Amino acid sequence: MGPRPRRARPRPAARRGRRGRRPALRAGPADVALVASPVDALRVTVDAACAACDGAVVTDVGSTKRALVEHAPIERFIGGHPLAGAEVAGVEHARADLFDQATWYLTPRPGSPGVLLERLHRFVAGLGAVPTVIGHAEHDRLMAAFSHVPHVIANAMVVQATRALGGEAIPVVGPSFRDATRVAGANPPLWAGIYASNREAVLAQLDATIDVLAQARALLAQPDGRDALEAWQAQAAEQRRALLDVGMTGGPLREIRAVVPNRPGVIADLALTLSAAGINIHDMSLSPQPDFRSGEVALWVAEALEPRARELVGDVLARPEDAA
Numbered sequence: 001m002g003p004r005p006r007r008a009r010p011r012p013a014a015r016r017g018r019r020g021r022r023p024a025l026r027a028g029p030a031d032v033a034l035v036a037s038p039v040d041a042l043r044v045t046v047d048a049a050c051a052a053c054d055g056a057v058v059t060d061v062g063s064t065k066r067a068l069v070e071h072a073p074i075e076r077f078i079g080g081h082p083l084a085g086a087e088v089a090g091v092e093h094a095r096a097d098l099f100d101q102a103t104w105y106l107t108p109r110p111g112s113p114g115v116l117l118e119r120l121h122r123f124v125a126g127l128g129a130v131p132t133v134i135g136h137a138e139h140d141r142l143m144a145a146f147s148h149v150p151h152v153i154a155n156a157m158v159v160q161a162t163r164a165l166g167g168e169a170i171p172v173v174g175p176s177f178r179d180a181t182r183v184a185g186a187n188p189p190l191w192a193g194i195y196a197s198n199r200e201a202v203l204a205q206l207d208a209t210i211d212v213l214a215q216a217r218a219l220l221a222q223p224d225g226r227d228a229l230e231a232w233q234a235q236a237a238e239q240r241r242a243l244l245d246v247g248m249t250g251g252p253l254r255e256i257r258a259v260v261p262n263r264p265g266v267i268a269d270l271a272l273t274l275s276a277a278g279i280n281i282h283d284m285s286l287s288p289q290p291d292f293r294s295g296e297v298a299l300w301v302a303e304a305l306e307p308r309a310r311e312l313v314g315d316v317l318a319r320p321e322d323a324a
């Protein structure tokens, strides 16, 4: 994500207030406030952004969500996380296409105001990314498996390969080692904060990965295990293909329209319910009725998932508080 613009940099201690506290952040009117500090600093920076930007939907780009979302009591805050970036930092690595078609997670809570979720959804889509609503705990569990443990393993591979060298000359590093360790040692202070803020989920996924390694070791140790090893390798190929195909469906979208009551959180409730069923909302728009007691929501989902999405929307709206 790179360094922040100069004006947003934390000020040196000499320019802080008499008691050493930073002066309050000041900002003009804004629709969206986006916080991009290390995860360790997000609580404080999100609070400052909420205080400085009245009326804005405040979001962030942090790699973990649970601790922050559960901390932030202000309903104008909706967590975010773009799955885009690299192991390098600094403005010299900026890329105009960074967010093109990148998944950008949004983690509203059940009570998040629909109008703010819609605004944020539109903002993220406007950057070229694919807004994807997900629960914050689910997000952290998935990221432990798909991002945090891979970083841990890249580090471990570098450590072990270095140990394996002994006194020999460094061999020419092949492409598999280079690819599999690209993120080793990335931005140490940033990553220490990411691991620490998702400790439980990373430990659980790391333990499960250690089990997989133990199974691989057992296969290798069998003198007649060749066929089993081939099957293991083939299964990994198939699973990798399936994982990389997720989200590549493209394809036509279908629109679902529904009249929703003006109850706080009904849109977040719809989005989280569809997300839990694996259905992403590719686009959304809200139109309040003149009496403001209800509004119409239009949601666009993948054609193949439309019947299920329609059922789930019906279920959410039939809940007693909405049916009344």
Ligand SMILES: NC(=O)C1=CN([C@@H]2O[C@H](COP(=O)(O)OP(=O)(O)OC[C@H]3O[C@@H](n4cnc5c(N)ncnc54)[C@H](O)[C@@H]3O)[C@@H](O)[C@H]2O)C=CC1
Residues within 6 Å of the ligand: 001, 002, 003, 004, 009, 010, 036, 037, 038, 039, 041, 045, 061, 062, 063, 064, 081, 082, 083, 084, 085, 086, 087, 089, 090, 187, 190, 194
């Ligand atoms: N690097 C990546 O590929 C991705 C990073 N993220 C998330 O984006 C956020 C920023 O990461 P990067 O831009 O990679 O890190 P970075 O280290 O390149 O930039 C962090 C920025 O935060 C500023 N900062 C440090 N402490 C601060 C504080 N206490 N208050 C306010 N600002 C402070 C630094 O001056 C720096 O400009 C993190 O929360 C990270 O988890 C999310 C997706 C991808």
Ligand SMILES: O=C(O)C(=O)Cc1ccc(O)cc1
Residues within 6 Å of the ligand: 062, 063, 082, 083, 084, 085, 086, 087, 147, 183
């Ligand atoms: O370099 C890579 O491949 C990354 O994985 C970048 C990255 C780092 C942190 C995130 O939360 C999301 C993406």
